[in-house]
Amino acid sequence: MEIIHVSAECYPMAKAGGLGDVVGALPKYQCKLGHFSKVVMPMYRTRFLYQNEWVTDFKGRAQMGNWWFDYTVIREKHDKLGFPLYVVDINGLLDRDRIYGYADDTERFTAFQIAVVDWINHWQHKPDVIHCHDYHAGLIPFILKNSYYYNRLADIPTVMTIHNAQYQGWMGWDKGNLLPVWDITKGGLLEWGGVINPLAAGIKNAWKVTTVSWSYLEELRYNSNGLEALFEYEKGKCVGVLNGIDNEVWDPMNDPFIEVQYDIDDVEEGKRDNKTRICREFGLDPQYPLIAFIGRLVGEKAADILPDAIVSSLYGLEGKVNFLVLGSGEPHIEWQLSQMKPHFPGNYNVEIGYNEALSHQLYAGADFLLMPSRVEPCGLNQMYSMRYGTVPMVRSTGGLKDTVTDMGDEGGWGIRFNNATVGDVVYSVNRALELFGNTERLNNMRRHMMQIDHSWEHSVQQYIDIYQRLKY
Numbered sequence: 519m520e521i522i523h524v525s526a527e528c529y530p531m532a533k534a535g536g537l538g539d540v541v542g543a544l545p546k547y548q549c550k551l552g553h554f555s556k557v558v559m560p561m562y563r564t565r566f567l568y569q570n571e572w573v574t575d576f577k578g579r580a581q582m583g584n585w586w587f588d589y590t591v592i593r594e595k596h597d598k599l600g601f602p603l604y605v606v607d608i609n610g611l612l613d614r615d616r617i618y619g620y621a622d623d624t625e626r627f628t629a630f631q632i633a634v635v636d637w638i639n640h641w642q643h644k645p646d647v648i649h650c651h652d653y654h655a656g657l658i659p660f661i662l663k664n665s666y667y668y669n670r671l672a673d674i675p676t677v678m679t680i681h682n683a684q685y686q687g688w689m690g691w692d693k694g695n696l697l698p699v700w701d702i703t704k705g706g707l708l709e710w711g712g713v714i715n716p717l718a719a720g721i722k723n724a725w726k727v728t729t730v731s732w733s734y735l736e737e738l739r740y741n742s743n744g745l746e747a748l749f750e751y752e753k754g755k756c757v758g759v760l761n762g763i764d765n766e767v768w769d770p771m772n773d774p775f776i777e778v779q780y781d782i783d784d785v786e787e788g789k790r791d792n793k794t795r796i797c798r799e800f801g802l803d804p805q806y807p808l809i810a811f812i813g814r815l816v817g818e819k820a821a822d823i824l825p826d827a828i829v830s831s832l833y834g835l836e837g838k839v840n841f842l843v844l845g846s847g848e849p850h851i852e853w854q855l856s857q858m859k860p861h862f863p864g865n866y867n868v869e870i871g872y873n874e875a876l877s878h879q880l881y882a883g884a885d886f887l888l889m890p891s892r893v894e895p896c897g898l899n900q901m902y903s904m905r906y907g908t909v910p911m912v913r914s915t916g917g918l919k920d921t922v923t924d925m926g927d928e929g930g931w932g933i934r935f936n937n938a939t940v941g942d943v944v945y946s947v948n949r950a951l952e953l954f955g956n957t958e959r960l961n962n963m964r965r966h967m968m969q970i971d972h973s974w975e976h977s978v979q980q981y982i983d984i985y986q987r988l989k990y
């Protein structure tokens with residue numbers, strides 16, 4: 519099959535979070551099964567762009583509202599990622615340093631989607647499926663079916679995958695004319711809550727909708743930032759497919775970012791050496807357990823409770839534990855986490871920012887990985903941590919619930935708690951400390967976790983089955 523993934527992120531070209539990881543891996547594993555899977559994404563001025571060779575695939579011209587724009591589709595020359603990667607350049611709109619966060623993001627991602635559709639419209643053939651990821655690609659299923667100019671493409675099957683329903687790309691009706699002229703009787707297929715909602719449009723118009731875990735799909739019906747009734751209504755065309763992880767990128771035995779590589783046989787020494795290094799760098803005491811948090815510092819991840827939870831744990835346990843936080847996000851959380859630093863030397867540190875190498879070093883060097891998420895559609899961090907023998911401490915929600923069991927249950931290997939509260943986190947930190955004191959049990963759990971198979975091989979076939987059964 520020929521599959522076109524449309525996404526705002528794709529690792530290592532551009533990644534802000536888990537979306538980049540998934541779109542950087544899923545097509546590779548689809549290609550390994552013999553399919554022609556490709557990614558098309560916007561162009562950003564990232565290191566990957568400048569460090570690789572590109573060839574021009576197509577130059578076109580399309581219309582957004584009254585504005586005609588030129589676009590160029592370039593392709594990474596050597597398919598280094600294991601699949602063809604195409605990036606779309608639109609002068610002035612897409613050639614920027616960051617992925618998100620500009621005042622004209624609506625225009626940027628709308629123009630990107632129009633360019634993608636226009637590009638495909640110039641092909642001699644049609645792809646078997648267009649797979650849209652999150653709201654940045656959510657208008658494509660609508661455009662294909664309802665924009666007169668692209669009518670030739672109306673029968674191309676589409677799949678919409680929701681990695682995160684918190685962000686929906688809302689735009690006022692004054693932006694409706696940005697879309698290629700469309701059948702005005704179909705406005706309801708764009709609308710939710712009185713505005714154009716690209717994520718809702720994706721759900722309404724795609725042939726099939728997937729979420730990145732089954733539990734998250736259930737949760738969306740009562741907690742989806744306003745789309746609850748839509749998920750209830752469309753439940754018949756929604757399915758959950760659990761993300762996998764790219765075992766070639768996330769492999770403690772072959773990870774170029776970590777100082778000491780290790781596997782199941784020498785996990786104890788490997789983790790100890792990596793921990794010693796990280797503790798030295800961040801001024802922490804390696805004799806105590808190291809609990810890490812890696813992620814976006816936002817409410818969904820319950821990052822706002824970290825400061826109180828860390829302070830309470832440190833006081834309660836009289837400094838017998840270390841915390842290291844890596845993340846960026848809401849300024850008030852960044853500020854709180856930073857200003858705590860001088861108060862807990864030797865026990866607490868934080869790096870504000872995005873640091874891919876440090877994230878790998880933390881998965882390898884930490885003893886525990888804390889994820890108190892209020893919402894977690896799938897979560898990749900807990901799967902990376904298990905692969906590196908790091909015990910996940912997770913709130914029982916979404917994909918965390920589907921991938922981590924509690925050590926108190928028969929055969930369980932993680933620490934689970936029910937509420938995103940300081941009390942639940944502090945209680946779990948106490949449990950972690952107790953486990954840390956039982957070296958034999960901890961090492962057995964590490965070895966067990968490292969053997970759990972979270973690879974893409976499982977889920978990739980589920981997507982192919984979905985594509986093959988698409989019916990409108």
Ligand SMILES: Nc1ncnc2c1ncn2[C@@H]1O[C@H](COP(=O)(O)OP(=O)(O)O[C@H]2O[C@H](CO)[C@@H](O)[C@H](O)[C@H]2O)[C@@H](O)[C@H]1O
Pocket residue numbers: 534535536537539540681682730761812813814844845846871872873874877894895896897898899900917
């Ligand atoms: N400051 C930082 N420095 C370095 N690396 C950092 C970082 N902050 C985050 N990361 C990395 O970004 C990724 C985060 O992935 P997640 O899947 O856990 O969350 P995210 O909310 O971004 O993804 C959304 O999409 C994914 C994919 O579907 C779902 O798993 C998830 O639940 C959903 O919220 C990991 O690779 C992590 O290491």
